[in-house]
Amino acid sequence: MFKQAISHEVCNKPIPEPISGVGIGLRSPHIHQILSERPAIPWLELLADNHIADGGLIPAQLNAICEHYPVTLHSVGLSLGSTDPVNINYLNKLKQLKNDHTIHWLSDHLCFTSHNGIQSHDLLPVPYTEQSIQTFVDNISRAQDIWGDKILVENVSNYMSFNASEMSEIDFINEIVSRADCHLLVDVNNLYVNHINHAVDTTDFISKLPTKRVKEIHLAGYEDHGNYILDAHNNPVSDSVWQLYTQLIQILPNTPTLIEWDNNIPDLDVLLNEASIAESICHQTNRHEQYVIT
Amino acid sequence: MSSLEQLQHDFIHNIVNDKNNQGFLSELKTEKIPPELQLSIYQRNLSGSIQKTLQQVYPACLSILGEDFFHTLCYKYQNLYPSLDSNLNNYGNYFNTMLLGECSENTKLLGFEYLHDLALLEWHWHTCYYSSSVITFDFTSFSKIPENQQSKIIFNLNKSLSIHTSIFPVIDIWKDNTIEIPTTNEYTTPDNSLYFCIYQRALTPTLEIIDRNTYKILTAIKDKTDLQSLCHFDDIDINQALPNLLQKGWISGFSLLDKAC
Structure with a gap:
């Protein structure tokens, strides 16, 4: 179990407003524009690794960003599914960002990225087995102890299936988040990628989600490679993913949602337009829910 | 396993x-x-x-x-x-x-x-671009070091600073092949060796041409040469060189024996 974090009163940090609405993933080509024009974006998610620096412009930019926007951290280096011990040095760097700024939460992925110190710089899947579950649970618990709060773990896109797998992806995820007592980040594009590549049943996946643990939703675009699709984050969100998002938001109303775009990064306006589509889906779904209730 | x-x-x-x-x-x-x-x-x-x-x-x-x-x-x-x-x-x-x-x-x-x-x-x-350029040089402590201890002073270089030499005109080659235009002081392509350093100024990387003696002092400081030995370098007036290095922030601190200051 994680130890309770130092309260905001004790460390004289203001209590942050809860995150809500549709945010965007902050990427370096947009930082200057965002800081100078300050567009109305409900929140920003930062790729933690891009903001770990001893000095220079990066910490200064982070200070300015945190001054004007609610911020969450998304990391790729915790390697929570690895049989290696959790990288304490890396976690401490993340914790330092949390100590220095108002960071709403930290998320990482249900995968491993390194083994025996060698980095893959990719989100590598593991077989869905009891041994993998226990590895995740141990590492997430350790990470939460150091971070001082619950973290969010994200379902990953997958291009590999193992003979050793004993259960479905959603049953695997449920077991981990329940035993580790952590939160869940649902990436809709990853779910769709796994549906196309591995025939994952999206209805089954959505119906079995532990809704109380889902604290964030990710949306992104994929790249079509013919016999498979790649979670490339280099395109607009596809119609199929918007449809899945519409289904998801019905059971997870008002869940903070994020637009991710990492390659061939377009103008900021394109991302903001994607965010406005997500906003309108949320509003329509909420209106419909209210109508049904009354 | x-x-x-x-x-x-x-x-x-x-x-x-x-x-x-x-x-x-x-x-x-x-x-x-x-x-x-x-x-x-x-x-x-x-x-x-x-x-x-x-x-x-x-x-x-x-x-x-x-x-x-x-x-x-x-x-x-x-x-x-x-x-x-x-x-x-x-x-x-x-x-x-x-x-x-x-x-x-x-x-x-x-x-x-x-x-x-x-x-x-x-x-x-x-x-x-990512390194720290924090200067921790404590002038008050430095001024209080007794004379008999001064030979044991070892200076620390700014963490963002790197010292370079080349027999090739690498700065010109770099400028011709990159879209980043570095800030450099004027220099003539040398017949022998080129000396320069890269450091952080106003939070951004800067490249500066230096003379051979400055290169020699900075390299000695990097190698943890004590102040007494620095004072015995031929052709170098350390009393003139040190204030300049401090002013530029290239020396960021010092240590005495095993004590960091």
Whole structure:
């Protein structure tokens, strides 16, 4: 179990407003524009690794960003599914960002990225087995102890299936988040990628989600490679993913949602337009829910 | 080794070394995406990330070598020096070492002997962007050091500072092959050696030409030479040089015996 974090009163940090609405993933080509024009974006998610620096412009930019926007951290280096011990040095760097700024939460992925110190710089899947579950649970618990709060773990896109797998992806995820007592980040594009590549049943996946643990939703675009699709984050969100998002938001109303775009990064306006589509889906779904209730 | 540990070991080694180990492939299900393709998607993702990273760190080397040859070198680098840091911004520091070896072994690189020095410049320009330039020099403590202790003073260089020398006009080569226009003081391409340093000024990397004596002092300080020895350098007036180095922030602190100040 994680130890309770130092309260905001004790460390004289203001209590942050809860995150809500549709945010965007902050990427370096947009930082200057965002800081100078300050567009109305409900929140920003930062790729933690891009903001770990001893000095220079990066910490200064982070200070300015945190001054004007609610911020969450998304990391790729915790390697929570690895049989290696959790990288304490890396976690401490993340914790330092949390100590220095108002960071709403930290998320990482249900995968491993390194083994025996060698980095893959990719989100590598593991077989869905009891041994993998226990590895995740141990590492997430350790990470939460150091971070001082619950973290969010994200379902990953997958291009590999193992003979050793004993259960479905959603049953695997449920077991981990329940035993580790952590939160869940649902990436809709990853779910769709796994549906196309591995025939994952999206209805089954959505119906079995532990809704109380889902604290964030990710949306992104994929790249079509013919016999498979790649979670490339280099395109607009596809119609199929918007449809899945519409289904998801019905059971997870008002869940903070994020637009991710990492390659061939377009103008900021394109991302903001994607965010406005997500906003309108949320509003329509909420209106419909209210109508049904009354 | 547990079955999961073995699987992760094999998975990482197959993608880092671009191998198709049959034992590992037999662990994979044969379905819509065949096992060989499942593995190659991850192999391509890694080599793509490595190429993208090295292209960003070494734009001038890329421009000179051309995309195809540069990518061949990236692939070789990935195999020789697997990434050991989760942050890709820290990857690529041995590229200059590999280029040195390539220049002596690969006939295609005859006449490109300057690549090692150019790569070193580009690496330090890249890392300078992320490094700390905090100055902790405590002038009050420094002034209170008794005279009989002054010989034991060892200065610390600013963490963002790197010192360079080259017999090639690497700054001109760099300027001609990169879109970043560095701030440099005026200089004449030397007949013998060029001396310069890269450091952080106003939070951004800066390149400055220095003279031979400044290079000599900075190198000695980097090698932890004590103040007494610095005072005995021929042709160098340390009383004149030190205030200048402090003013520029190139000396950021000092230590006395084992005590950091």
